[in-house]
Amino acid sequence: MKFFIDTANLDQIREANDLGVLDGVTTNPSLMAKEGIRGEENCKKHYVEICNIVDGDVSAEVIATDYEGIIKEGEELAALHPNIVVKVPCIADGIKAIKYFSQKGIRTNCTLVFSPGQALLAAKAGATYVSPFVGRLDDICSDGIQLIEKIVDMYAYYGFKTQVLAASIRHTQHIIQCIEAGADVATCPLSAIKGLLKHPLTDSGLATFLADYKKVNS
Numbered sequence: 001m002k003f004f005i006d007t008a009n010l011d012q013i014r015e016a017n018d019l020g021v022l023d024g025v026t027t028n029p030s031l032m033a034k035e036g037i038r039g040e041e042n043c044k045k046h047y048v049e050i051c052n053i054v055d056g057d058v059s060a061e062v063i064a065t066d067y068e069g070i071i072k073e074g075e076e077l078a079a080l081h082p083n084i085v086v087k088v089p090c091i092a093d094g095i096k097a098i099k100y101f102s103q104k105g106i107r108t109n110c111t112l113v114f115s116p117g118q119a120l121l122a123a124k125a126g127a128t129y130v131s132p133f134v135g136r137l138d139d140i141c142s143d144g145i146q147l148i149e150k151i152v153d154m155y156a157y158y159g160f161k162t163q164v165l166a167a168s169i170r171h172t173q174h175i176i177q178c179i180e181a182g183a184d185v186a187t188c189p190l191s192a193i194k195g196l197l198k199h200p201l202t203d204s205g206l207a208t209f210l211a212d213y214k215k216v217n218s
Contacts, residue, residue, distance in 0.1 A: 001179055004057070004187035006167070008035045008046065012190045013053050019193070024056035026109070026131075026167065026187040028087070029063060044080055051081040059109045059129075061087035070097040078106045085109050085128060090118045095125045102126025109165065119151040123160040129185065134178070135168035144168070145177045152182040172196055 002023035005016045008031040016022045027050070032038075037046045047060045058081070062073040070093060074086040078101075086101060087109045088094040098108045102125065109129040110122035114137060122130045132151060134144030151164050163184035169175060172195030178186045 001183060002185040003193060004059075004165070004185055005193065006031070006169070006187040006189055008032050008037060008050070010049060010053065013050060016190055016193060017054055021193070022054060022056065023185070024058060024083075024187075025050050025054055026059040026087070026165075028061045028111075044077075047077070047084065048080055051083045054083070056083065057085045057107070057129075058083050059085045059087040059111075061111065062089075065089065065091060065093065067093040067096050070094060071100060074101055074106060074108075075104075087111050087131075088127075090122060095121050098122065098125040098127050102128075111167070113151075114147070116147070116150045116154055119162075119164075120154065123155060123158075123162040127162050129163045129165040131165045131167040131187075133168035134166055134174055135170040137168075138170070145174075145181055148178060148181040148183050172198075 003021050004024040004026050005013055005022060006026045007013060008027045013025055032043055037043055051058050060077045062070050064070045064073050070088060077086050078084050085107045088098055090110050090113050098110055101108050107128040109131055110127040111131040113119050113130050113132045119130050132147050137144035137147060148164060148166050155162060165185040165187060166178040166183040167187050169186055169188040169192055172192050175186050175188060175192055
């Protein structure tokens with residue numbers, strides 16, 4: 001399974017990349033605003049900075065919600081860097097735009113997906129990635145991981161090449177569950193990725209080894 005980091009923070013992206021396990025980055029307008037990045041040109045520059053750090057796909061989200069606007073923004077974003085994947089909302093004009101982009105060789109990430117039906121339409125339109133939101137479904141007492149499982153099974157049954165990118169990952173356990181569900185990608189906060197390193201037996205074992213080393217080398 002691929003690891004993407006879900007942030008626009010350059011320091012966090014560098015830290016995740018330095019671990020040697022980062023495959024890409026996802027961003028959205030909220031994450032950009034959190035980093036104080038405002039204005040169209042500043043956002044574009046920031047996307048390029050991210051692409052210069054990570055040798056992998058970088059999802060850049062359109063703001064427009066109408067077909068013509070999505071096409072215009074998407075083509076501008078795709079022209080910024082070869083690693084850019086245009087992130088498009090799962091709405092009627094978004095699906096239509098994804099079909100256009102797929103015919104033009106522009107890779108896409110269909111975002112804000114909450115049902116198998118939406119995932120089906122995204123795949124039929126030719127989306128490179130589909131992003132089901134795990135955490136947001138959990139927030140309303142629905143089962144986000146079950147949705148991942150259903151989409152993975154559907155794509156396998158029908159032979160769709162669209163990759164399942166599990167989004168809205170809240171914690172390390174979500175990552176483990178996405179692995180078990182067969183997701184192609186999980187996009188996570190840095191804390192969730194680093195959480196995979198934590199185990200009390202690793203800590204206690206290392207402490208024992210170091211203590212024993214000191215005994216025989218003192």
